[in-house]
Amino acid sequence: xxxxxxxxKLQLANGFAYPGEFLGRSLMILPFMWVFYQLWRVTFAAxxxxxxxxxxxxxTLWYLVIAEVIELxxxxxxxxxxxxxxxxxxxxxxxxxxxxxxxxxSVSMADTVFRALINFVLGGAMAWLLVGxxxxxxxxxxxxxxxxxxxxxHYCVAALIGLLAFWVEDVSAxxxxxxxxxxxxxxxxxxxxxxxxxxxTIANALPFSSMTYVPARLFVxxxxxxxxxxxxxxxxxxxxxxxxLSLLYRRGESALTVNGG
Amino acid sequence: xxxxxxxxxxxxxxxxxxxxxxGGSWRSxxxxxxxxxxxxxxxxxxxxxxxLLGFIGPNGAGxxxxxxxxxxxxxxxxxxxxxxxxxPWRERQKLAYYxxxxxxxxxxxxxxxxxxxxxxxxxxxxxxxxxxxxxxxQFLAEAFEIxxxxxxxxxxxxxxxxxxxxxxxxxLHRPRLLLLDEPSIGLDVVAKQHIRDAIRTxxxxxxxxxxxxxxxxxxxxxLCHRVMIVHHGQIVYQDKVxxxxxxxxTRKTVEVRYAEEVSQDxxxxxxxxxxxGRYGVKLAFNTQQVSADEVLTRLSAAGTLVDITISDPxxxxxxxxxxxxxxxxxxxxx
Numbered sequence: 001x002x003x004x005x006x007x008x009k010l011q012l013a014n015g016f017a018y019p020g021e022f023l024g025r026s027l028m029i030l031p032f033m034w035v036f037y038q039l040w041r042v043t044f045a046a047x048x049x050x051x052x053x054x055x056x057x058x059x060t061l062w063y064l065v066i067a068e069v070i071e072l073x074x075x076x077x078x079x080x081x082x083x084x085x086x087x088x089x090x091x092x093x094x095x096x097x098x099x100x101x102x103x104x105x106s107v108s109m110a111d112t113v114f115r116a117l118i119n120f121v122l123g124g125a126m127a128w129l130l131v132g133x134x135x136x137x138x139x140x141x142x143x144x145x146x147x148x149x150x151x152x153x154h155y156c157v158a159a160l161i162g163l164l165a166f167w168v169e170d171v172s173a174x175x176x177x178x179x180x181x182x183x184x185x186x187x188x189x190x191x192x193x194x195x196x197x198x199x200x201t202i203a204n205a206l207p208f209s210s211m212t213y214v215p216a217r218l219f220v221x222x223x224x225x226x227x228x229x230x231x232x233x234x235x236x237x238x239x240x241x242x243x244x245l246s247l248l249y250r251r252g253e254s255a256l257t258v259n260g261g
Numbered sequence: 262x263x264x265x266x267x268x269x270x271x272x273x274x275x276x277x278x279x280x281x282x283x284g285g286s287w288r289s290x291x292x293x294x295x296x297x298x299x300x301x302x303x304x305x306x307x308x309x310x311x312x313l314l315g316f317i318g319p320n321g322a323g324x325x326x327x328x329x330x331x332x333x334x335x336x337x338x339x340x341x342x343x344x345x346x347x348x349p350w351r352e353r354q355k356l357a358y359y360x361x362x363x364x365x366x367x368x369x370x371x372x373x374x375x376x377x378x379x380x381x382x383x384x385x386x387x388x389x390x391x392x393x394x395x396x397x398x399q400f401l402a403e404a405f406e407i408x409x410x411x412x413x414x415x416x417x418x419x420x421x422x423x424x425x426x427x428x429x430x431x432x433l434h435r436p437r438l439l440l441l442d443e444p445s446i447g448l449d450v451v452a453k454q455h456i457r458d459a460i461r462t463x464x465x466x467x468x469x470x471x472x473x474x475x476x477x478x479x480x481x482x483x484l485c486h487r488v489m490i491v492h493h494g495q496i497v498y499q500d501k502v503x504x505x506x507x508x509x510x511t512r513k514t515v516e517v518r519y520a521e522e523v524s525q526d527x528x529x530x531x532x533x534x535x536x537x538g539r540y541g542v543k544l545a546f547n548t549q550q551v552s553a554d555e556v557l558t559r560l561s562a563a564g565t566l567v568d569i570t571i572s573d574p575x576x577x578x579x580x581x582x583x584x585x586x587x588x589x590x591x592x593x594x595x
Contacts (some may be wrong), residue, residue: 002385002388003385003386003388005385006381006382006385006386007382007386010371010374010378010379010382013374013378014371014373014374017373017374017414018373089367091329091334091335092364092367092369094332094333094334094353095332095333095334095353095357095360095362096357096386097354097355097357097358097386097387097388098386254336256334256335256336
């Protein structure tokens with residue numbers, strides 16, 4: 001594990017090489033939060049109620065802060081891995097004594113943690129200004145393991161898509177589908193609580209809710225039961241995806257055809 | 262004892278073929294056609310521990326594919342290989358602790374960070390003690406003359422400086438075998454010399470074997486004991502470098518420029534004029550008939566020299582000559 005921790009730390013240091021670029025990209029969360037605030041303020045006003053399906057305007061906006069932090073900071077390794085497979089640079093990672101997927105996980109998590117911190121500070125400040133502090137400060141503590149599990153799930157799906165490059169030439173269509181499913185069924189734009197029951201049932205049965213909805217909802221309404229249930233659900237999906245990823249990687253590795261010079 | 266034993270190693274790639282135009286794309290969608298490309302064809306060779314072995318050939322000859330099979334990155338289509346007692350493609354991770362690799366066209370140093378950060382990272386990756394890493398960095402910094410470069414971000418180093426750091430980094434974990442894939446590509450004469458000196462020193466002092474691929478015949482002359490020339494995926498020649506030089510690297514070209522106009526008579530036995538101008542001349546000479554010293558003495562006597570370049574024949578020319586030579590044809594099996 002020491003080597004992966006060292007890779008993580010070095011990539012974190014690498015992030016500091018261009019802090020301006022990181023900060024610039026993170027500013028995107030500010031207009032997003034402003035637009036969400038306007039949309040949900042009007043929605044709550046129109047409903048004539050302060051609480052819709054268990055969420056207030058304040059908890060909805062803080063839910064969206066976490067959902068956006070997850071989405072804007074999630075490991076984006078799909079392209080990195082597919083490019084490495086296609087242009088042959090995978091070969092230069094494979095010749096060191098570490099696991100290819102472990103290496104990419106360490107690198108991408110360093111970027112994720114760096115981006116998440118900046119996004120949370122900016123998005124959180126904006127939400128605080130608009131609707132006040134988060135509903136519960138306990139949420140900050142309990143959401144951390146759920147966030148890590150969420151990003152691990154995102155990593156697995158992105159890596160699975162990236163590894164498809166062993167067999168298909170362009171994986172962008174799969175990336176597009178994954179992103180849209182994560183948006184809709186993950187509860188990125190609208191908390192699943194506001195969905196009709198049948199759609200919520202479908203969404204809850206799929207892994208996308210564990211990637212976004214579960215940690216964001218836990219943040220605004222933390223409890224021991226919610227914490228344990230969330231982590232258990234995420235752990236089950238993680239087991240499924242890690243299994244799938246190892247299987248696909250093993251098959252891809254033997255199918256590797258890097259042309260030489 | 263052998264560091265590398267290779268028996269009838271082959272690699273065939275399946276490459277998709279598509280006819281031109283929209284029709285071709287449409288047909289390829291439903292009935293894709295594949296062609297087999299034999300990158301490496303049943304090569305066999307041995308390399309002793311501590312040996313400096315050159316593996317040269319033109320682009321696309323199969324050098325890098327062979328190196329990638331020997332590091333375990335690629336699974337071969339046929340044949341066997343034993344590298345330091347391991348089967349590379351079955352025991353890649355174990356083997357990785359004992360080999361160092363440098364791919365001239367693919368930097369392994371982290372681009373935005375100082376080289377020392379990558380050195381420290383490699384220490385962790387190869388599971389070395391921190392104190393050992395420090396001592397090793399100090400030693401390599403002196404051997405490769407990179408002490409002043411280690412704390413500069415890699416992106417700010419010249420190509421030559423970067424390559425010295427790359428090779429030094431690959432030796433951090435004291436590998437028994439160093440696989441260098443085009444380490445001198447794109448380097449100027451001085452930088453090439455620096456790299457070659459450092460590799461030679463390390464090989465001599467630490468007994469590390471070096472398998473070097475290059476398409477620069479100069480790398481061979483300067484570094485290797487023995488050479489294998491690969492062409493179209495086959496080994497077309499393997500012998501001592503001294504024999505190769507004697508047989509095939511006998512013709513050198515020299516190009517000189519003078520400060521003033523010179524007479525055109527440069528005749529010497531074994532020397533041939535290729536191109537003449539008012540201020541300069543390009544000649545070829547056979548080192549078995551006339552020494553470089555004699556050629557230079559003759560040329561410098563003709564006027565004040567401003568510039569001079571001596572070059573080896575391109576590798577393609579050497580390979581063409583190898584094919585032409587009947588005695589070698591027997592080795593090749595043509």
